[in-house]
Amino acid sequence: QVQLVESGGGLVQPGGSLRLSCAASGFTFRTYGLSWYRQAPGKEREMVAAISASGYSSNYKDSVKGRFTISRDNAKNTVYLQMNSLKPEDTAVYYCHVVLSGQGYWGQGTQVTISS
DSSP states (O other): OOEEEEEOOEEEOTTOOEEEEEEEESSOGGGSOEEEEEEOTTSOOEEEEEEOSSSSOEEEOGGGTTTEEEEEETTTTEEEEEEOSOOGGGOEEEEEEEEETTEEEEOOOEEEEEOO
């Protein structure tokens, strides 16, 4: 079965960095694009970054452009989200997402908290 397992979240001060990982299994990882989403308390889930199957193409939510970088390692079936210059408004649960044959799959999420 499809599994997405996120890790790497935590509590960091404003201006700090975190690297999230999403380990995938149960599908042919290298043939699918993947995305990172986040959901803050009381807000809707929103897409943060997405990457193509090859890794050559990516796109970002405007507010994270220049600070976040999505990447993937198809040999390790893992997608990453490098987050720099973190702000309090980046606080949220971050989720990995993939769509397979029209069906969306989510990981359990990893909490990211930015606070001094």
